[in-house]
Amino acid sequence: MTQVVATTPGLFPLPDWAKDELADLKGHQKSDLVSGDEGPEVEAAYDSAREEVIAGQRDAGLDRVVEGQLRWDDMLAHPLAVHDNVDTRGIVRYYDNNNFYREPVVEGDLSADGGDVAAELGAAADLVDDGLQAVLPGPYSLADLATDDHYGDEAAFLDAVADFLVEEVREFPEVETLFLLEPSLVENPPADGEDERASEAVDAVAEAADADVIAHTYWGAIEEKTYAHLMDAGVDAVGFDLVSDHDQNVYNVQEYGTKDDVALGVVDGQNTLVEAPETIRDRIDWFEQQTNTAYDTVYATANTELFYLPVNKFEDKLDALANAADLEEVEA
Template identity: 70%
Template structure:
């Protein structure tokens, strides 16, 4: 029997109160932030905001809960932006939207840091069952794509180093049931010939560092055929497909090349404020499976197609509830 799991790719919007409070606090503590010391007040505000988004996920009855990545001002570039061997320089547009991040320039060896593990540990201490915990990391190719290398010397070595770095960070994580590796760059800046295979190898390196189920979530379109085929060579449990942005090409990839034993369906729009109906999401799930010659999966993850950072907080809350109810409907009337 298929298990339907409601979850998200993380990267949540800040609660409304936290946006105002943190903006004021950061304005007064710019020097501390540049030096890497957030200060007690900022740390306390993030702790409260983290508790708030955890409560929202619990109230929505999501099957997997995430830390929320509320401190990730640099979005997916965050694990490098806070690293001692990285200099943050100019402001860069984050993919093709109105968000920006500080360019992380790698100037030394990417040794263990532990920042993301510490974040996840705080959530692990707040929940009763680690089986509900989902970790979130940028995929190695996307982190490689967002960064600039001034140390390793060539793309192949740099990509491998990023994969090794993420694997080392992951090994320090508390017990977690699922890992979402977010890989939008596999779609938006598809790896060139040769690098596509190395991207899959880097993903495999990261996946090998955890006993959790690993989902590689791509979004903002569909993977190129060769990239999709190489991705399936990695030892992962599921590929995530953005069925909001591109239905036809994602279906083609699955039908032409197959997919993993599990699948993640991005069926709720993570950027649009229109709130979907749970029954409509359930119908979309049926529609996807109706297009596949074989639609038998051990686990089906129902999620937003992108991170939800872009949403107003009240819409974000509503979309979590939609995902949870849609998964419950799918369990009652399986495809």
């Protein structure tokens, strides 16, 4: 019998009060919000916002709770943007949408620098008894979003980014799951030869985690060869964006198989229309029927990060995901 686990890929929208308060504290300087050198008032605002979004996930009834990544103003580039050997330069477009981030330019070794993400997770762990989920950019996507001004070789740079994430993961508190977000596997697929290295980089990060690891891809479907290589990585599940391209994702699974567990992007993280729990369940059931498989675990999630949404719609979508998982339990 399939277990449906309601979760999210994180990167939540800041509560409205926090947006206003942080803008005021930082003098409306967006670039300072994730500088890593924040005063006590700013830290207190983020702490309060973290408590609010964790409580919101608990109230909604999600099975996995994330820290929220509210400080990640540079989105998936954040772990590099706060590194001592990285210079954040001009504003660049975040994939093909109207969001922007500061370009992280790596100018020195990506050695461990204190575990910025691990520290945030530690603060979340104090508020969550069980079901804590970590969120990280996957190594291929993080390398894709960054610029290398130090290593001088794409393969060496990808390895260095993977090693950096491995050290970050080793600093984590106890977590049940880790979502590695890999939209670049879809948006900027690796070339021949690079696809195997990308899979090996994902594998290295997954190997470091004492948790179930999901490599979540979105904004479409992965090219067949890249998907076949990703299946070699030691992750517990691959995530599929059924909102953007359900047919090609199903084809990949039909043709190449997948893990015993699967993550399904069944809620639109960029559209304010709120899906009914029954619609979410129908999408999960449809995927199982099309792939002729009853999975051990289905992670029901939004297809993308959620910072695109107004706070009220974001909260409604959390409720819908949790209620969809409850529907599965009732029907079983």
